[in-house]
Amino acid sequence: MLPALQFVVEWLSLTVVASTAALWVFSQAYPSSWFVRPPWLRWVGSMAAALVSAIGLMAGWSLLRARLAKAHRFFPSVLACLLAVAAGFLLVQGNNSLQGYAELRRQLATREESERDRIAHQVYAAYRRAKLEELTALLRRATPYLPAIDEAAARFHLPLELLVGIAATESSFLPRTSRDGGRGLFQITAPPEAARRVVERLLKVRQLDLDNPRDNSFLAAATLRYYWQQQNGDLFLALLAYNIGPTNGGLLEIMQRYGAKDFLTIQPYLQALPADYPIRVLTAALAYRLWLHYGQLLRYELGDNARKIQSLGIPGLDSEGTEERIGVAPPHRSVALTPEGSGKRTLLNGWDAPRSGSALSAALASSRAVAVRAILRLGFTLS
Numbered sequence: 001m002l003p004a005l006q007f008v009v010e011w012l013s014l015t016v017v018a019s020t021a022a023l024w025v026f027s028q029a030y031p032s033s034w035f036v037r038p039p040w041l042r043w044v045g046s047m048a049a050a051l052v053s054a055i056g057l058m059a060g061w062s063l064l065r066a067r068l069a070k071a072h073r074f075f076p077s078v079l080a081c082l083l084a085v086a087a088g089f090l091l092v093q094g095n096n097s098l099q100g101y102a103e104l105r106r107q108l109a110t111r112e113e114s115e116r117d118r119i120a121h122q123v124y125a126a127y128r129r130a131k132l133e134e135l136t137a138l139l140r141r142a143t144p145y146l147p148a149i150d151e152a153a154a155r156f157h158l159p160l161e162l163l164v165g166i167a168a169t170e171s172s173f174l175p176r177t178s179r180d181g182g183r184g185l186f187q188i189t190a191p192p193e194a195a196r197r198v199v200e201r202l203l204k205v206r207q208l209d210l211d212n213p214r215d216n217s218f219l220a221a222a223t224l225r226y227y228w229q230q231q232n233g234d235l236f237l238a239l240l241a242y243n244i245g246p247t248n249g250g251l252l253e254i255m256q257r258y259g260a261k262d263f264l265t266i267q268p269y270l271q272a273l274p275a276d277y278p279i280r281v282l283t284a285a286l287a288y289r290l291w292l293h294y295g296q297l298l299r300y301e302l303g304d305n306a307r308k309i310q311s312l313g314i315p316g317l318d319s320e321g322t323e324e325r326i327g328v329a330p331p332h333r334s335v336a337l338t339p340e341g342s343g344k345r346t347l348l349n350g351w352d353a354p355r356s357g358s359a360l361s362a363a364l365a366s367s368r369a370v371a372v373r374a375i376l377r378l379g380f381t382l383s
Contacts, residue, residue: 006073006074006077009077009080009081010076010077010080010081011080012084013077013080013081013083013084014057014058014061014080014083014084016084016087016088017057017080017083017084017087018054018057018058019054020087020088020090020091021053021054021057021087022050022051022053022054023050023091024091025046025049025050025053026046026047026049026050029045029046029049029050030042030043030046033045033046061080116317119236119278119279119317120314120317122279123279123282123283123286123314124286124300124306124309124310126276126279126280126283127283127286127287127300127309128300128301130283130287132297132299135284135287135297136291136296136297138168138172138173138284139168139287139288139291139297141172141173141174142164142167142168142173142288144213145167145173145185145213145217146164148185148213148214148216148217148218149163149164149167149185149213149217151214151217151218152214152217152218152220152221153221155202155218155221156218156221156222156224156225157225158221158224158225159285159315159316161285161286161288161289161292161315161316162224162281162282162285162315162316163217163220163221163224164284164285164288165281165282165283165284165285165286165288165315166186166220166224166239166242166281166284167185167186167217167220168281168284168287168288169277169280169281169284170182170185170186170187171184171185171186171187173185175211175213175216177211183210183211183216184210184211184212184213184216185213185216185217185220186216186217186219186220188210188216188219188220188223189245190245190246191219191222191223191245192223192226192227192246194226195219195222195223195225195226196208196219196222198222199215199218199219199222202218203215203218223242224238224239224242227239227241227242227251231251235278235316235317236278237251239277239278239281239282240277240278243277282314282315282316282317285314285315285316286309286312286314286315288315289312289313289314289315290309290312293312
């Protein structure tokens, strides 16, 4: 029993030491190789250097261990534990030990922010072109349906304005059965079976009535949450997936076929499909936010209205509404949701759609979480 425990402690300690060494090597190699082009080659080279350093350290320990064991059988384990403690201390205390990962994080954040800005200005431009009289009439028609939409939004932890934007885009708040099969307020056609089961359980009914605004709103909210989770917290892809539905594999199939990774890269491949659907939804959501804030829709081009409108932000994009999409969970009861084909049971609690995790409070764990998240996301981007 004791030799087995000694072995486990020793190699766990060495894993900590090797990981710390790899982090340090990468943090030094990545900033130092700023001149390497293209960027993916810089990333691969830095990763290779980190991996070689970890492997070399483990191989060196294997050779040294035999000599250490001759001095005393506990000497290798004790030394490995001391090295692990020292490595952890240096990692936490060193101000520059993760500068490479900090640079990676800045680059990723800059890229994401740039994409969000581009899409945000598409929304502002669409609002500027909109006929405000028609939008105003549409929002007035929304009044009878707002209690049901608000209840559904709160239950599935979605921005109210976002659901209002979807309903405005789908039915213009004129619930009906369309020729393409869409029904009710949100023109629901073929919702995911998992979302349907969740709503039936929540509302305690055997079969949903899609002509009932409350049933329709709940199913729409569950469907959006389903696709938001499926798309790892990407709002634009979630809206596209919501509109396309599961037919012929849905948006995931299209993205895999063409190798698209985000909203901007999938747009050119949608052809006859509604590439501008998220823009229309967010434009209506923005209009509803303005209606709530000012009691009217401001004309974008007049005076400093552009500044006022942009200062309010776009529902689903602003940090207040999405907590930067990092998985902040409101203190409400969770709802189990199992996407078809995933084989995994996920939860509809808060902004849990992103799977990359959030920063940890402890300094060491936080550093590692940032490092791993940055590497995985950059690797996903390059693949």
